[in-house]
Amino acid sequence: MGAMPESVPVCCPACRRERLYTAPCYPCACGAPVTPVLDRRTAPTTVAHRAWDDEWVALRCPACHRRHQWPHPELGCACGAVIRIPVTDHPAPEPGAGPEPESGRGPEPGPGPDPGPVTSASTSPPPSPPASTPTPAPGPKPAPAAQRRAFRPVAIRTARDAVTAAALYLNWLGHGDIRRADQRPTSGIGLAARGLVAQVDPSVRPASLRDVECLWLTAMTESADCVYFSLAGYAEEARARADQLRVPLFVLDLTGTPQPVNSMADALDAGDA
Numbered sequence: 001m002g003a004m005p006e007s008v009p010v011c012c013p014a015c016r017r018e019r020l021y022t023a024p025c026y027p028c029a030c031g032a033p034v035t036p037v038l039d040r041r042t043a044p045t046t047v048a049h050r051a052w053d054d055e056w057v058a059l060r061c062p063a064c065h066r067r068h069q070w071p072h073p074e075l076g077c078a079c080g081a082v083i084r085i086p087v088t089d090h091p092a093p094e095p096g097a098g099p100e101p102e103s104g105r106g107p108e109p110g111p112g113p114d115p116g117p118v119t120s121a122s123t124s125p126p127p128s129p130p131a132s133t134p135t136p137a138p139g140p141k142p143a144p145a146a147q148r149r150a151f152r153p154v155a156i157r158t159a160r161d162a163v164t165a166a167a168l169y170l171n172w173l174g175h176g177d178i179r180r181a182d183q184r185p186t187s188g189i190g191l192a193a194r195g196l197v198a199q200v201d202p203s204v205r206p207a208s209l210r211d212v213e214c215l216w217l218t219a220m221t222e223s224a225d226c227v228y229f230s231l232a233g234y235a236e237e238a239r240a241r242a243d244q245l246r247v248p249l250f251v252l253d254l255t256g257t258p259q260p261v262n263s264m265a266d267a268l269d270a271g272d273a
Contacts, residue, residue, distance in 0.1 A: 008020070008021060008022075008038060008040075009021075010044055010075060010083060010085060011043075011044070012044075012046075012077040012079060012081055012083055013043065013044060013045060013046050013081070013083070014046050014077065014079050014080075014081040015077065015078075015079035015081070017077065017078070017079070019075055019077060019078075019083070021038075021073070021075050021085060023035045023036050023037070023038060023073060024036070024073065024255045024257070026059065026068075026070045026155070026255075028061040028063065028064065028066065028068065029064075029066070029068075030061060030063055030064040030066070031063075032061055032062065032063035032064065034059050034060075034061050034062070034068070034070065036057065036059055036070070036073050036085075036087040037087055037088050038073075038085060038086070038087060038088070039086040039087055039088040042086035042088075043086070044075075044083045044084060044085050044086060045083070045084050045086075046081045046082065046083060046084070047074065047081075047082040047083070047084050047232070047233075049204065054072065054084075055071065055072055055254060056069040056070065056071060056072060057069070057070060057071075057072045057073075057087055058070075059087075070155070071155050071156065071157075071253070071254025071255050072084060072085075072087070072254060073085040073087060073253075073255075074253045074254060075253065075259065076233065076250075076251030076253065076259035076260075076261055078261060078262070079236075080206065080233045080234045080235065080236060080238075080239050080261065081233060082232065082233045082251060082253075149172075151168075151169065151172045151257070152168070153165055153168065153169075153255050153256030153257045154168060154256045155254065155255055155256055156202075156231070156252060156253075156254050156255070156256050158202075159189075159202035161256065162200055162202035162229070162231055162252055162256075163189050163191070163200050163202070164256075165229075165252055165256035165257075165258070166191060166198060166200045166229040166250075166252065166258065167191060168256070169229075169250075169258050170191065170193060170196070170198060170227070173268065175193035175194070175196055176193075177193050177194055178191055178192075178193050179191070179192055179193070180192070181197060181198075183218055185199045185211075185214065185215060185218070186210065186211055186214045187199075187201055187203065187207075187211055188200050188201035188202060188203065188211075189202070190218075192224075195223075195224050195225060196224055196225050196226070196227065197215065197218055197219045197222060197224045197225070197226045197227075198226065198227045198228070198229065199211070199215045199226070199227075199228050199229065200229045200252075201228070201229065201230045201231065201232070202231045202252075203231065203232060204231070204232050205232055206230065206232050206233045206234050206235045206238070207228060207230045207232075207233070207234045207235065207238050207249075208235050208237075208238055209235060209237040209238045209241050211228070211238065212228060212234075212238045212241050212242045212245070212247055212249075213241060213245075215228055215247065216245045216247055226247055226248075227247070227248045227250070227265075227268070228242070228247060228248070228249050228250065229250045229251075229252050229258060230249070230250070230251055230252065231251070231252050233251055233261075234249055234251075234261060239261065239262060242262055242264075243262055243263070243264075246264050247264065248260070248262065248264040248265035248267075248268045249261040249262050249264075249265050250265050
């Protein structure tokens, strides 16, 4: 059995800030966990344009040795960039194992499992909203973190999977009546629960300022809170406006785990909102 995943720092190529990442564990058909191994010798890259072949990585199960395609590890940075984490096919060394073998004596062990998603820090405070902007409602109130079980995501392969992942996460936060929203959003798919409106954008373009403002206005007309989930991240002005309006922003990685992008999302995820 391989070593437990460890958290390691990953430097964002866009803003140069470091984030912690812990490799996700994927469930093999044989029942054993499959953990990607981080390639520390290769720099991470930002996802500018999504291509289907780049979204998946072939991993070998350490128990049954079968290879399967799994979502390529990614991390959402607070600057709005989506970071693709490089992985290697070499197995991680066992705990207490001796030094790495010399060249020519077999494959070199990989650097150890790669990190998994960690909540991202909030961005710098944006300019104050115009005087004409109504005072935004407080963010959604999640269930206390101490009462939650561990979140179990679903891998994202289609737009429907992205909506399912967001609905599962909202349910995990304590919203048990998730349904399709009556009012269709400007982009993506709308979800609703009692006192909550959510937007899920599974497209390959970052969410825009208009997308965030339209979601907030919809929530205001329904006297509800709102949450935004995006697969491709957010434009800079969209993140700034979301901070002004106190709209929680999440990036969905391909494991189906929402990554907080701003402080409102951090608080929601931690159960402190």
